[in-house]
Amino acid sequence: MSLFRAGIPALLLGVSLVLGTPYAAQAVAAEPAAATVRAEKQPKGPTTKELTKDQSSYLALVSRDHPLDPADYKPKDLRVVAGSGHQLRADAATALESLLKTAGTQSHSLKVLSAYRSYSRQLSLFKGYKARYGTDYAMRLSAPAGTSEHQIGLAADIGLSSGSCDLKACFGETAGGKWLAAHAADFGFIIRYPADGEEVTGYKYEPWHLRYIGVDQAKAMTAAKAGTFEVFHAALVKTSKVKPLTEAEIKKQRESLLVLRFLPPYRDWSIGYDFAR
Numbered sequence: 001m002s003l004f005r006a007g008i009p010a011l012l013l014g015v016s017l018v019l020g021t022p023y024a025a026q027a028v029a030a031e032p033a034a035a036t037v038r039a040e041k042q043p044k045g046p047t048t049k050e051l052t053k054d055q056s057s058y059l060a061l062v063s064r065d066h067p068l069d070p071a072d073y074k075p076k077d078l079r080v081v082a083g084s085g086h087q088l089r090a091d092a093a094t095a096l097e098s099l100l101k102t103a104g105t106q107s108h109s110l111k112v113l114s115a116y117r118s119y120s121r122q123l124s125l126f127k128g129y130k131a132r133y134g135t136d137y138a139m140r141l142s143a144p145a146g147t148s149e150h151q152i153g154l155a156a157d158i159g160l161s162s163g164s165c166d167l168k169a170c171f172g173e174t175a176g177g178k179w180l181a182a183h184a185a186d187f188g189f190i191i192r193y194p195a196d197g198e199e200v201t202g203y204k205y206e207p208w209h210l211r212y213i214g215v216d217q218a219k220a221m222t223a224a225k226a227g228t229f230e231v232f233h234a235a236l237v238k239t240s241k242v243k244p245l246t247e248a249e250i251k252k253q254r255e256s257l258l259v260l261r262f263l264p265p266y267r268d269w270s271i272g273y274d275f276a277r
Contacts, residue, residue: 048240051233055152058091058214061233064139064147064202071146072119075153086115089153092188092212096156099187108176109161113208117150140204149192154212169195172207184210185218190229197228 050057055073062068078087082097103110123145129138149155158180165171181191192211193203226232
């Protein structure tokens with residue numbers, strides 16, 4: 001079941017997560033003071049546990065600072081992405097298939113280069129990078145086994161069908177790479193390692209690396225202009241610890257706003273018009 005429902009209120013870490021939540025500060029409709037104000041239920045966002053403890057969550061943060069436990073964790077709902085020999089979790093696979101199909105209709109022929117990787121596969125890859133480049137540089141290119149998003153089945157590396165710029169920064173400058181960056185969020189994906197994010201993510205720019213977090217959250221992250229998933233995730237964690245207003249509290253605050261509308265200087269708080277002018 002998807003963990004993402006629009007409606008996580010937040011103004012955190014200098015970014016505004018713009019999601020529709022019925023807070024008391026929102027404008028109320030112009031109606032008589034005696035009218036009944038119905039309290040609306042607040043959509044629930046992901047819980048702190050889902051964000052920090054649940055490795056099956058689409059919002060799980062996996063990195064060198066947040067390793068998997070157990071290290072050889074494997075998701076249960078993997079399936080092959082149609083047209084490729086690579087696997088993703090079911091929802092992510094469906095979303096990626098839709099992304100690739102839509103890209104094709106717009107003259108961008110893209111392919112899956114890599115997706116789910118087991119612990120043992122990641123261990124082998126990292127050892128190869130380490131032997132070739134040394135530990136320090138290998139750490140900027142690849143995740144040690146047990147710390148890779150590929151292992152949770154929510155990450156995919158995408159390339160051009162032509163093979164041009166595969167797994168290279170120049171992919172981001174191709175027409176297909178630019179389309180991917182502009183439209184990934186429409187399908188629930190984010191570019192996980194942006195050009196200016198290495199100080200936070202620990203990894204070099206990877207315009208080909210997609211991470212699935214769900215459409216609502218991907219669009220919320222875009223709207224919030226959160227530079228990295230780490231920043232967005234931290235904001236969500238902070239928000240998840242805020243006790244939401246009850247229906248009774250929402251009703252009380254809305255009724256208070258109605259009263260304010262009829263106090264001098266008779267400013268209509270619902271539309272911002274000052275009748276004293």
